[in-house]
Amino acid sequence: MLNSVPSQDNLVSVRNLSFSRGNKKIFDDISLDFQRGKITAIMGPSGTGKTTLLKLIGGQLFPDQGVIHVDGQNVHKLRRTDLYNLRKRLGMLFQSGALLTDMTVYDNVAFPLREHTHLPESMIRTLVLMKLQAVGLRGARNLMPNELSGGMARRVALARAIALDPMMILYDEPFTGQDPISMGVLVHLIKSLNNILGLTSIIVSHDVHDTSAIADYIYVLSEGRIVGQGTPEEIQRSDSEWVQQFMTGAADGPVHFHYPAKDYVDDLMSTGNRY
């Protein structure tokens, strides 16, 4: 099913990707496709390198093996200026928001516009207010990032990510640490931005419930491999034990509750050293 020629329907295609950090293999020969105009989710337990995947797609990290095409361009073969031009068309929402702490909300959203365009300030003002209106924070424009709640910071970051009208947004754990209301707001925003602006979205998350509610396609990763993929319904019905454990959140299963250790009784009975 996965051929080596990137298809036109896919905005991003990842082929035979391997990546390791130190001795730890983060990805082992995985291939994924991200369709234009769709929301694709990458799910898996913490520490499976989901954020790493986004950084690989954005060209911040280099793979050990494999190629990543974004809009037909091989990300890791691009010259620096071309890579930067590609990044101008990508928005990335960091888990922490990554707002510049020495600037107001307004200046943060204006930042990419001021850096990359020569628009007059009056035009920038209009654009910034439009983007802030879209995330419902036009009234918060004069606040500093440390005065924002976590959910608000993420919405400001989202407004900044769409400031240059990108073709794709990468979301890094957008739902982590959100209260139910801001969670609902974010879910709604991601879905509506994707549909109204015709974006392509990639969501990295371990939040099963809310992510499956808006995703069109889901990849489930574990220990560097794809253990399940399909539409949310297909994933729900998956017969893989691992996927079932992940989706239902069972404490024990293919993923063990206990970190590998020697036998419990032996460990208790052994005397001598502290460890």
Added chain:
Amino acid sequence: MSQFIQDLGKSTRTSFTKLGRSTYFLLQTVSGILSVLLRPRLLLNQMYSVGVLSFLIITISGLFVGMVLGLQGYYTLSDFGAEETLGVMVAASLVRELGPVVSALLFAGRAGSALTAEIGLMKATEQLSGMEMMAVDPVKRIITPRFLAGLISMPLLAGLFSAVGIIGGQVIGSGLLGVDEGAYWSQMQASIDFQDDIINGVIKSVVFGFVTSWIALFEGYDAIPTSEGVSRATTRTVVNSAFSILGLDFILTALMFGDH
């Protein structure tokens, strides 16, 4: 024994890779200077936080150092009946040595540590990586303006330090101890050479500004992005800057004043 050799090899390799990273970092920083000069606003903001905010500590320290020089100099010189040359002694020590060196040490403690902590925290909170994803080069946008600001501020602060110190020495010397005020200034004017003393002092402080800003910014940029990593990086900035300043001061002094 073999363990020792292994460790030695390992630490040598680590320090050389770090040297390589820091050199590459410096080249990247310097390559952004032109684009910063086209956006003077960025530079001015940093000149404020790096330079202007160091004003108070530099002025007060300069005053005290000058006053101590006035006292000590007077006691020694008066033994030889040469207290008229107090001005020369105070000015020469300040302009040649204490001005550039002490102000650079203070600068490393005040501005350098702040720069490292700021950059390190920007890294820890993903602000630098966020900028990269917005297609903005964090080195050019964040590092270069700060580097340039440090480079420009350091000689100015050193000059301020020396000037205030000379006044401090005069206040003690002629105000308290009774050295003739006219002699204080005229002897100084006659003996202090513009090229030999003042320009050499300025060269020193430019070198110190360069090294201190480089160390501070690199340590921040290279910091392990955790609270512990940033705190260690800040310590390294102050320690390494102090060593570099004192070591370079010796080398520069030997080169500049060696043939006298």
